[in-house]
Amino acid sequence: xxxxxxNSPSLSVQEGRISILNCDYTNSMFDYFLWYKKYPAEGxxxxxxxSSIKDKNEDGRFTVFLNKSAKHLSLHIVPSQPGDSAxxxxxxxxxxxxxxxxxxxxxxxxxLP
Amino acid sequence: xxxxxxxxxxxxxxKRQSVAFWCNPISGHATLYWxxxxxxxxxxxxxxxxxxxxxxxxxxxxxxxSAERLKGVDSTLKIQPAKLEDSAVYLxxxxxxxxxxxxxxxxxxxxxx
Numbered sequence: 001x002x003x004x005x006x007n008s009p010s011l012s013v014q015e016g017r018i019s020i021l022n023c024d025y026t027n028s029m030f031d032y033f034l035w036y037k038k039y040p041a042e043g044x045x046x047x048x049x050x051s052s053i054k055d056k057n058e059d060g061r062f063t064v065f066l067n068k069s070a071k072h073l074s075l076h077i078v079p080s081q082p083g084d085s086a087x088x089x090x091x092x093x094x095x096x097x098x099x100x101x102x103x104x105x106x107x108x109x110x111x112l113p
Numbered sequence: 114x115x116x117x118x119x120x121x122x123x124x125x126x127x128k129r130q131s132v133a134f135w136c137n138p139i140s141g142h143a144t145l146y147w148x149x150x151x152x153x154x155x156x157x158x159x160x161x162x163x164x165x166x167x168x169x170x171x172x173x174x175x176x177x178x179s180a181e182r183l184k185g186v187d188s189t190l191k192i193q194p195a196k197l198e199d200s201a202v203y204l205x206x207x208x209x210x211x212x213x214x215x216x217x218x219x220x221x222x223x224x225x226x
Binding site: 004006032034036041042043044045046049089091093095099100101102103104105106 | 117119144146148153154155156157158161163168169204206208210213214215216217218219220222
């Protein structure tokens with residue numbers, strides 16, 4: 001049973017345009033949702049998170065939107081840059097219970113010149 | 114702040130051999146995770162420690178995998194005997210439970226031949 005789903009294995013976006021990565025979840029008990037970025041031969045790096053009580057969090061070029069009724073979140077990258085080419089993982093975390101972090105399968109983002 | 118340290122970076126073993134991985138988390142992080150990431154998939158949680166106690170090991174193949182976290186700091190993950198399907202990257206992460214997810218090490222890439 002996959003609790004965090006990323007249905008797009010890959011995405012190609014022109015440099016300078018907006019990249020939108022999507023994620024769906026099934027467990028309404030998650031407290032935080034997180035996005036990680038992963039380059040080859042490195043561990044995932046934390047990018048941005050959002051509390052389940054918020055609907056938007058922004059950090060520079062990165063914005064995460066949360067739609068709790070739809071159990072859906074998205075990561076927007078504006079403008080997209082060549083260094084953004086990587087695999088992006090959506091994850092969800094429960095706090096004050098077991099602090100578990102569950103990952104999706106990832107979306108490979110290609111930024112085209 | 115020093116990151117999560119893992120060793121070795123790479124390991125190649127024959128099936129039925131044993132192997133051990135080591136992780137040193139960020140100082141003060143009570144929660145430590147071991148994840149298995151098979152190529153093309155997201156990280157799968159194997160075991161989670163809170164200090165030196167196990168919180169979740171439901172997806173750890175206990176007939177061949179074992180893990181310990183002595184004194185609530187460093188941790189080792191062992192596989193004995195290894196199978197071909199154990200070929201993966203083994204990621205260690207630690208967390209302080211603040212909703213910023215876990216901080217990951219660079220991982221150990223295991224190849225079983």
